[in-house]
Amino acid sequence: MEKNDDFPLQQFLPYLLNQAAEESGLEFQRVYKNRYGMLRTEWRVLFHLGMYGQMTAKEIGQRSKMHKTKISRAVQRLADRRFLTRDTDDKDRRVEHLALTTAGEAAYRDLRQVAEKYDAKLSATLSDEENRILRQALWKLARMG
Amino acid sequence: MEKNDDFPLQQFLPYLLNQAAEESGLEFQRVYKNRYGMLRTEWRVLFHLGMYGQMTAKEIGQRSKMHKTKISRAVQRLADRRFLTRDTDDKDRRVEHLALTTAGEAAYRDLRQVAEKYDAKLSATLSDEENRILRQALWKLARMG
DNA sequence: CCTTGTTGGTTACAAAAACAACCATTAACC
DNA sequence: GGTTAATGGTTGTTTTTGTAACCAACAAGG
Numbered sequence A, B: 001m002e003k004n005d006d007f008p009l010q011q012f013l014p015y016l017l018n019q020a021a022e023e024s025g026l027e028f029q030r031v032y033k034n035r036y037g038m039l040r041t042e043w044r045v046l047f048h049l050g051m052y053g054q055m056t057a058k059e060i061g062q063r064s065k066m067h068k069t070k071i072s073r074a075v076q077r078l079a080d081r082r083f084l085t086r087d088t089d090d091k092d093r094r095v096e097h098l099a100l101t102t103a104g105e106a107a108y109r110d111l112r113q114v115a116e117k118y119d120a121k122l123s124a125t126l127s128d129e130e131n132r133i134l135r136q137a138l139w140k141l142a143r144m145g
Numbered sequence C: 001c002c003t004t005g006t007t008g009g010t011t012a013c014a015a016a017a018a019c020a021a022c023c024a025t026t027a028a029c030c
Numbered sequence D: 001g002g003t004t005a006a007t008g009g010t011t012g013t014t015t016t017t018g019t020a021a022c023c024a025a026c027a028a029g030g
Helices: A013-036 A040-052 A057-064 A068-080 A102-124 A128-142 B013-036 B040-052 B057-064 B068-080 B102-124 B128-142
Strands: A084-088 A096-100 B084-088 B096-100
Touching: A013 A040, A013 A102, A013 B013, A013 B102, A013 B128, A040 A057, A040 A068, A040 A084, A040 A096, A040 A102, A057 A068, A057 A096, A068 A084, A096 A102, A102 B013, A128 B013, A128 B128, B013 B040, B013 B102, B040 B057, B040 B068, B040 B084, B040 B096, B040 B102, B057 B068, B057 B096, B068 B084, B096 B102
Parallel strands: none
Antiparallel strands: A084 A096, B084 B096
16 A cells, blocks of 8 residues: 555545445435335435425436436335325326325425434534535536536 | 425425435536446545545545445446556455555546536536535534434 | 453345336427 | 337346445553
């Protein structure tokens, strides 16, 4: 082990982002996993529906940038566990309108509250400036593609 | 679709981080994938060895926080393709010293240069302040566990 | 030495993700 | 209307990952 030099790959943005994302996601993941047996994809679908109310799989895909197969399977599992209902559109029978059930709503509210607390905890390790700029920069990067 | 409210989950740090990480990693991923048939784990091992010279799997694990099975498998595949050599330690025959071959070094230098350019491109979409604070904050978050 | 515990690394098997091909429906256009 | 293309969503198959059990080499203590 020797050799370090000028461009520190530890500063390579995609690498740093991954490390931070992985590390910061872990604790929250354990909550939705242990408490509701959910996968990350499922949690994401849940929260999109919780946030925006009724949506179609396609709309979720647009917002989350998740691939449609992931969404399809997440929706299936959530439907199996009665966290959401699928309602075929009358005008276009390919389309399904998804909405949370009461149980789904409850899970959403619970997890959302956990998320909120957890976010506050993460934020607390950063200064106000860091928080503001960080989110702003991440937002830019996220919609860079 | 209606319903938005006070704590915007789009601002939830782990979510934002993931989106940014995924989006920002994509283009670079295509390079090491198409050009060398590498996985992310393999690229990471490669770059640790390129950065620090000879290392053991364990040391890579400590620095990268990757799980040892991932490293083990990445090392295997890199060894198969003659990107690195494994050299058993004489004093402790459990330990293997890993080092890049000439081909490995070449791949590393190539990818590193691509990474460098790509990082510059990403940085260009942000202000100086954003760049500075972003990296600083990510660094803190990454070693928060 | 001989048991018991650790440690570096691998392997086996289950869970999850990626990718492509696939239905069924609707839209477009002749 | 009939044919072809596009769209919303699903399914099948292959890669990758996660988890745990494992093996061989060493370490510690008696």
